Amino acid sequence: MGASDSIELLGGSRGPCSDTMQGAPQYKRDRCVTGVHGLDEILRGGIPYGSTLLVGGTCGSGKTTLALEFVVNGAMMGEATAYFAATEPSVKLLENVRQFSFFDMDMVDKGLLNVFDMGVAYSWLGLTKATFTMDDVNALVKAITDIVNTIGVTRLVIDSVTTLCYKIPNDQLIRDFLFTLGKTLATQGCTSMLVAEITSAGAKANWSSFGVEEAILDGIMVLGDIDRMGHLLRYLQVIKMRGTDHSRAKYALELTPNGVMLTPMLKWGVDL
Amino acid sequence: MTEVTLNSSLQVRCGASNAFLVTASLIEPLITEFEMHGVYISASRGAVELINTLNEIGVATDNVHFIDCVSSALLGGTESSFPNISFIDSPIMLESILLRTLYNLNTMPGESKFVILDSVNALAIYNEDRMLAEYLHTFINTFRARDVLSAIMNVPDQTPPGVLANLDLYCTDLIDRGQVVIS
Numbered sequence: 001m002g003a004s005d006s007i008e009l010l011g012g013s014r015g016p017c018s019d020t021m022q023g024a025p026q027y028k029r030d031r032c033v034t035g036v037h038g039l040d041e042i043l044r045g046g047i048p049y050g051s052t053l054l055v056g057g058t059c060g061s062g063k064t065t066l067a068l069e070f071v072v073n074g075a076m077m078g079e080a081t082a083y084f085a086a087t088e089p090s091v092k093l094l095e096n097v098r099q100f101s102f103f104d105m106d107m108v109d110k111g112l113l114n115v116f117d118m119g120v121a122y123s124w125l126g127l128t129k130a131t132f133t134m135d136d137v138n139a140l141v142k143a144i145t146d147i148v149n150t151i152g153v154t155r156l157v158i159d160s161v162t163t164l165c166y167k168i169p170n171d172q173l174i175r176d177f178l179f180t181l182g183k184t185l186a187t188q189g190c191t192s193m194l195v196a197e198i199t200s201a202g203a204k205a206n207w208s209s210f211g212v213e214e215a216i217l218d219g220i221m222v223l224g225d226i227d228r229m230g231h232l233l234r235y236l237q238v239i240k241m242r243g244t245d246h247s248r249a250k251y252a253l254e255l256t257p258n259g260v261m262l263t264p265m266l267k268w269g270v271d272l
Numbered sequence: 273m274t275e276v277t278l279n280s281s282l283q284v285r286c287g288a289s290n291a292f293l294v295t296a297s298l299i300e301p302l303i304t305e306f307e308m309h310g311v312y313i314s315a316s317r318g319a320v321e322l323i324n325t326l327n328e329i330g331v332a333t334d335n336v337h338f339i340d341c342v343s344s345a346l347l348g349g350t351e352s353s354f355p356n357i358s359f360i361d362s363p364i365m366l367e368s369i370l371l372r373t374l375y376n377l378n379t380m381p382g383e384s385k386f387v388i389l390d391s392v393n394a395l396a397i398y399n400e401d402r403m404l405a406e407y408l409h410t411f412i413n414t415f416r417a418r419d420v421l422s423a424i425m426n427v428p429d430q431t432p433p434g435v436l437a438n439l440d441l442y443c444t445d446l447i448d449r450g451q452v453v454i455s
Binding site: 231257266 | 361364
C-alpha cells in the first residue's frame with residue numbers, strides 16, 4: 001500500500017496528517033500516515049499526530065531505511081521533513097538511499113527533505129566537548145526546534161539518538177533531554193522518530209540503549225532479527241503507542257527496492 | 273485448462289516423475305493463452321535451469337518473475353544474467369518468499385496475475401509441518417484476497433498428511449496429474 005493509497009483509504013480531507021476515522025463512534029486522534037507498507041495497518045491508520053517514537057533496533061535490522069521512508073513519504077505528500085544524521089555523513093546517507101524507488105533527489109532540491117549532519121550542528125553550536133552539560137542539551141534542543149519552526153517541519157528523524165545520548169552524562173539528563181525534545185516537537189505539530197541502537201531485541205532485552213528513553217516517549221517500535229535455523233529474518237514489533245490501538249504481534253520485515261514491506265510473522269516460526 | 277478464476281487457488285498434484293511436464297503444461301496456457309504475468313516460486317530446482325528448460329520447449333518466460341529458493345545454497349549458484357530472478361537465502365525464509373512475491377506482483381504490469389509454488393514437498397524438507405501448514409493457509413488467503421490465481425504443486429504421497437489435509441481444505445480447485453506406476 002503506497003502513501004497515496006493510505007490517504008485515500010483513510011479518507012483524509014485535511015492533508016497527510018488527517019482525521020482517519022470520520023464517522024467512527026469514538027474519538028480518534030489525527031494520524032500521520034507513514035506510507036510504509038503494512039505499518040499504517042499495524043497502527044490502525046498511522047502514528048498519532050505529534051507523537052515522538054523510539055525506533056530501537058539491532059544493527060542491520062532496517063531502522064534507517066524505515067526512518068528514511070517515513071520522511072521521504074512525507075516529503076512526497078508535500079510536507080517539510082528533516083533528517084538529522086548522527087551515525088553517517090548526509091552525503092553517504094543520500095547515496096545509500098538512492099537505490100530505493102521511493103527516493104527522488106528533487107525532494108532535497110525543493111527543500112521538502114532536509115538532511116542535517118549532527119556533527120556539523122555540534123560545530124555550529126560549539127558543542128565540541130565529549131560530554132554535554134544541561135546548557136549544552138538545551139542549546140541542542142533549541143537548535144532543533146528552531147529548524148523545525150523555520151522550515152515548518154512536520155516529520156523529523158534523529159538517527160541515532162543513541163550516539164547523541166552517549167554525550168549526556170547521566171540518565172536524569174537523558175530523560176530531561178528527551179522529555180523536553182518530545183514536548184517541544186509535539187507543540188510544533190511534528191511527528192518524530194528517534195532511532196536507537198540496541199544490542200539485542202529479545203524478550204529480556206531493553207527496548208532502548210539507556211533504559212530511560214522508553215518511559216518518556218509516546219511510542220516504541222522494535223526491529224530485530226529472528227534466527228531461524230541459522231538464517232536471520234528481520235522483524236518489527238510495536239511495543240507501545242499512546243493514543244491508538246495497535247497490533248503487538250511480530251511482523252516479518254523485508255527490504256525491497258520499494259522500501260520496507262511487512263507481513264505477519266508465522267506463529268510457529270517465531271521461536272524456532 | 274480452458275478458463276481461470278483469478279481469486280481461486282489450485283492444488284496441482286503430480287507424480288514424482290512427471291513434475292516438470294505438469295509445471296510446463298500449467299504455466300504455458302497462463303502465459304500464452306490467458307496472457308497473464310506472474311511469479312514462480314522455485315523451491316524444487318534452480319530458476320536458471322528451469323528457465324532454460326522452459327525456453328527449450330518453447331515456453332517464453334519474459335512475463336514471469338522467478339523466486340529461487342534453491343541456488344543460494346550452492347556456492348556460485350546466484351551468478352545469473354537473468355533479470356527476472358530473485359534469490360532467497362533459504363526455503364526456511366517463508367515470510368521473505370511471501371513478501372518478495374507480493375513485491376514482484378505489485379511491480380509487474382498487467383491486470384491478471386498468477387503465482388505458482390513449486391513445491392510443497394521441497395518446502396517440507398526444510399520446514400516443520402505446523403509452520404508449513406500455517407504458511408500455506410496464509411499464502412492461499414493472501415493471494416485470493418488480491419485476486420491473484422495461485423497454484424500449489426505437490427506430490428501427494430510425499431507430502432506430510434497434515435499439510436495435505438490443509439491444502440485439501442483451503443484450495444478451491446484440484447488438478448490431479450499423478451502418474452500411476454504399475455510394477
